[in-house]
Amino acid sequence: MTKKIHSGEKFSEAELRQRLEPGQFQVTQHGGTERAFSGKYWDTWDDGTYHCVVCDEELFTSSTKFDAGCGWPSFDRPLDAANVAEIKDRSLGMVRTESVCGNCGAHLGHVFPDGPTETGLRYCMNSASLRLAPAADDAAAG
Secondary structure, three states: OOOOOOOOOOOOHHHHHHHOOHHHHHHHHHOOOOOOOOOOOOOOOOOEEEEEOOOOOEEEEHHHEEOOOOOOOEEOOOOOHHHEEEEEEOHHHOOEEEEEEOOOOOEEEEEEOOOOOOOOOEEEEOHHHEEEEEHHHHHHHO
16 A cells, blocks of 8 residues: 555555556555666656646656656656655665655655755656646646
8 A cells, every 4th residue: 555644645556556557556556666768758858747647746847857867757856845755765775765745655766865956856756656747738727
């Protein structure tokens, strides 16, 4: 089951298995990682907002995306700090900082202190955790 960070939206496993593709379920619900250079958004540069694939929370904007050369979509900051929670990850014999959706707790990826901008951060996300809403869709919704 998903780690719940806030009292945000909660979904049953059955609902998520029906709604999400198997790779999305594995990544968001079990902390999986897609292979580098294999995800939908690692080399996408369209304008828009990246949302959580589980609960549709707005997470990142395309204006903060950069090419880290790592094979995963990378951002230097979340749209709103409350929308991306950070958890100490001690798995695989190392200490990292896991990034999860602040609303539903879905695993997004990890954040590293080696970003090239003034934030010094690299939010290295799995495409399987994200849905890009093109800028035209964002404007129509707002």
